[in-house]
Each structure stands twice: as structure tokens, then as C-alpha cells.
Amino acid sequence: MDKLLKLDKERRDLISKSDKLKAEMNKKAKTKPSPEEIKKLRKLSNGIKKLDQDVKKVEKEYDSLMLLVPNIYSEDTPVGSDESSNKEVYKWEEPTKFDFKPKDYIQLGRDLDIIDLEAGAKTSGYRGYYLKNEAAQLHFAVLWYAFNKIIKKGFTPMVPPTLLREFALIGSGHFPTGKEDVYQIGNPGRLANGTSIKNPIFLAGTSEPSLLAYYAGKTFKEEELPIKLCGFSQCYRSEVGSYGKDIKGLYRIHEFMKVEQVVLCRNDLKESNGWLEKFREIAQEILKDLKLPHRVIQICTGDMGVGKYKMYDIETWMPSRNGYGETHSDSNLTDWQTRRLNIKYKTKKGKVKLAHALNNTVIASPRILIAILENYQQKDGSIVIPKVLKKYVGKDRIERRK
CATH class of the missing domain: 1.10.287 (Helix Hairpins)
Incomplete structure (x- = not known):
């Protein structure tokens, strides 16, 4: 400073x-x-x-x-240097109990011929995977169910670009810090055929930068707010910073699909914090619909990204981990991103202000499949399809092939 x-x-x-x-x-x-x-x-x-x-x-x-200056933290954000200072603020249902020895999702996937990690690694390399048969159906079922649910709540559906220019990632705050987790198309200076790159292109790790960049440089009328967006996209992450963590399986992978919410609202903490709580409720509503035990964690100062004002993670019970695994993230960044992207609005009195920006993971797959497959497994080795997803999958359960 x-x-x-x-x-x-x-x-x-x-x-x-x-x-x-x-x-x-x-x-x-x-x-x-x-x-x-x-x-x-x-x-x-x-x-x-x-x-x-x-x-x-x-x-x-x-x-x-x-670009390196952090946001301020909310007064009720727990103070701490790492995740050990995060605070559990809500818990729904007790962890699933079985009257048999449960299998992990990797074994279930192999037995039921729905997940192939070995072929994925052969084809795609480290952290590669194939979803097959009912796992592929379940993957799109949970995404489509969540996407439609958010649209019904009045959010504008968007399929945004996953190839991004640098300004979008700088604007969202994924650059300049966090560059190591982002894939760049081609070599740093040239494509594979030797063509020079004048404007480097990067692969998005979430649709958040794309959705925000859509309004870069825009000044709204106050009455046009809030802007409510729901993005459905493929996501890519190098996971360089996660070396040695969850090295096998679907928990930490290089590519996945996600439904993401973004809201732009007035520069008013009461309003933006209200949206933060609505986002948390929406994520929980989906997990409750899926009947998956989960808890809400308020993230401490040392575990939040530099742009966050207040943040929740929602963790879902995963029997194979004998614990909860993060499946959702819900953040209020106030005007930290909108300042970088110059997203403003003019009040009814004619004053120009920076909007507040928030984002929320509605659902990310295949990570959520870990929780579904493991919590819904039966003694005979089959897996019951969650009630809300049956119409998308077209069957009641996944059974071993004869």
C-alpha cells in the first residue's frame, strides 16, 4: 500500500x-x-x-x-489464516448410514460400467475420465435439472464462451493472481503451427468471467437492476496448486461442467448481502431436492480470494471421504470486480455508481456425482436414481449389466 x-x-x-x-x-x-x-x-x-x-x-x-489490492472483509467474516478457521453455520441431515459396507464411487463406477478412469488417463492424461451409460445420463440430468430450476427463478439463461481474452480474467480477478490454474490456448507466444498470438486466448475455469465481461463498460439505469444471469458451460482448470491432492477420481479434475449464477445489483451492502443469502438458499434447495446431507461453511479471511467481501462454501457428505466435500461456492465481491470491468449504473438522482457483483455455484458435475452415487447405493450394488432426476434419466436405478 x-x-x-x-x-x-x-x-x-x-x-x-x-x-x-x-x-x-x-x-x-x-x-x-x-x-x-x-x-x-x-x-x-x-x-x-x-x-x-x-x-x-x-x-x-x-x-x-x-489489481493486487484486496477487497475489505465483512464484519462477520471469521478471522484466520487458513481453512481451520472456517466456521460451520448450518447443517442439514446427518451423514448417510448403511447396514452394509459401502463402496466408493470408483468401485461402483467400475462394477456398474459407468465410469472409466483408466481409459480417461490413457486418452486425456492425468485426471482424465470417461462417464459412460447411466453416469453420462446422470451427469446431464443433474445439470439440466439445476439449469431449469434457476431459469424458473427469473434468471436469464446463457451459454457463454469458454475461450476468453485476458481482459475478462483480469476483470473477474482470476488474473494476475491465479494464472497458474488457467490453461492458455497454444504456446505462450505462438500456436502449434507457428502463428504468432497477438491476443492470447485462455480457457475459462468458470462461466463467471464470461458473464461479467458481457457487461464490461456498461452503465445501467438503476431501475434495470438487478441483472440476473445463469450460465451453463464447460470449465477447465489446471489444478497446478492442488498437486498431490485427490489425484485419482472425479473430485479434482481438469474439465467439468457447471451451472453458475451471477447477479449485478445496486451498490448497497444490505441488498448484495441479501443476494448472497438467496444464493446460499438456492444451492441448499437443490441439495435438499437431491436429499443429500450437507453443511454450510462461512469462509475465513485467510481462505477467501482477494476479491471476496463475504463467502460461503457448501459441502456435501461423501461416504468414501468419511467427511464432507465442497460442492458449491457463494460469494459477494461488492464493487471489486465491477471496478475492474467498469460496470456502473446511474441512480434516479443522476449519480453514477459501481454495481455490486455476486456469484454462486448452482451445480458442478461430475463432482456432485460422487455424492449421488455413494449416498444412493444399495446393498445389492445398485444405485437408486434421485426422485427429481428420474424423468431426465428415464429409469429408477442403475444396475449391474448382465
Whole structure:
């Protein structure tokens, strides 16, 4: 922050000097200059050019540092350095109990011929997978069910691009920090055929950057808010920072599909925090519909991303982990993203303000399949299809093939 304040003062001082020279030059230019005065005007002009170049240089460094400035935290956010300080705030149902020894989803997938991790690794490499037969149906069933549910709640459905320009990821806050978790198309400077890349393209890890970038530079009328979006997209993550964690299976993978919510609302903490709670309720409503035991965790200061004001994770019971696994994330970023993307609105009194932005994981698959397959397994090795998904899958249960 000290460096930032120093650069800001330097920038303002340079602008002030440049403005004074410009005023002096304009004053002298109003009269017919003598040869001597022409020399002075040229000197002034060169001085202005030099100052303006210095301003641009300082502004570039200032803007780079501004991208690293975190958001403030809500007063009720738990203070702590890591996930051990996160706080459980709600729990729904007790963990599933079995009167037999339950299998993990990997064994279930193999026995029922619905998941093939070995072929996935052969074809796609580390963390690759194939969903087959009913697992493929269940994958799209849970996504489609969730997508339709959110549309019925008045959200605009969107299938956004997953190929993104850098500005979208800078705007959402995934850049400059977090670059190691994002795939870039082609080599850093060239495509595979040797063509130079003028505007690098990246693979989205969530539809959040795409949905926000849709309105980059936009100024709404106050009465147009809130903007409610629901994105359905493929997502890609390198998981470089997760080396050694969940190395086998579907929990931590390079590509998956997700239904995501984004809201842009007025610059009012009561309103944006209200949306945060609505998002939490929506995610829980889906898990309750699926009859999956879960809990809500409020994330502490040290475990939140730099742009978060307040954040919840929702964790679903996964028997093979003998614990809960994160399946949903729900965040209020206030004006941290909208400042970067210049998303504003004009109040009824004519004042221009930055909007508040929030996002929520509605459902992500195949991770949610871990919880469904394991919690719904039966003693005979079959898996009952959750009631709300039966119409999408077209059957009541998954059974071993004869």
C-alpha cells in the first residue's frame, strides 16, 4: 500500500506539472511568437511530452499494483489464516448410514460400467475420465435439472464462451493472481503451427468471467437492476496448486461442467448481502431436492480470494471421504470486480455508481456425482436414481449389466 500511495502522489505531481506547462504553452500560443519564443514553445512542448510519457509509465505501474489490492472483509467474516478457521453455520441431515459396507464411487463406477478412469488417463492424461451409460445420463440430468430450476427463478439463461481474452480474467480477478490454474490456448507466444498470438486466448475455469465481461463498460439505469444471469458451460482448470491432492477420481479434475449464477445489483451492502443469502438458499434447495446431507461453511479471511467481501462454501457428505466435500461456492465481491470491468449504473438522482457483483455455484458435475452415487447405493450394488432426476434419466436405478 505504501508503494501504491507513493505512485499515486507521483502520478498527481506529474499531471500537475504537465497541466501547468500546457497552460503556459496555451497562453504563449495566443500571441504571434518571436523566433526566441518559438524556441521556448518547442522546449515547453518537449517538456510536456516527457511528462506525459512519465505519467503513462507511472500509471501503468500503479494500475498493475491496483489489481493486487484486496477487497475489505465483512464484519462477520471469521478471522484466520487458513481453512481451520472456517466456521460451520448450518447443517442439514446427518451423514448417510448403511447396514452394509459401502463402496466408493470408483468401485461402483467400475462394477456398474459407468465410469472409466483408466481409459480417461490413457486418452486425456492425468485426471482424465470417461462417464459412460447411466453416469453420462446422470451427469446431464443433474445439470439440466439445476439449469431449469434457476431459469424458473427469473434468471436469464446463457451459454457463454469458454475461450476468453485476458481482459475478462483480469476483470473477474482470476488474473494476475491465479494464472497458474488457467490453461492458455497454444504456446505462450505462438500456436502449434507457428502463428504468432497477438491476443492470447485462455480457457475459462468458470462461466463467471464470461458473464461479467458481457457487461464490461456498461452503465445501467438503476431501475434495470438487478441483472440476473445463469450460465451453463464447460470449465477447465489446471489444478497446478492442488498437486498431490485427490489425484485419482472425479473430485479434482481438469474439465467439468457447471451451472453458475451471477447477479449485478445496486451498490448497497444490505441488498448484495441479501443476494448472497438467496444464493446460499438456492444451492441448499437443490441439495435438499437431491436429499443429500450437507453443511454450510462461512469462509475465513485467510481462505477467501482477494476479491471476496463475504463467502460461503457448501459441502456435501461423501461416504468414501468419511467427511464432507465442497460442492458449491457463494460469494459477494461488492464493487471489486465491477471496478475492474467498469460496470456502473446511474441512480434516479443522476449519480453514477459501481454495481455490486455476486456469484454462486448452482451445480458442478461430475463432482456432485460422487455424492449421488455413494449416498444412493444399495446393498445389492445398485444405485437408486434421485426422485427429481428420474424423468431426465428415464429409469429408477442403475444396475449391474448382465
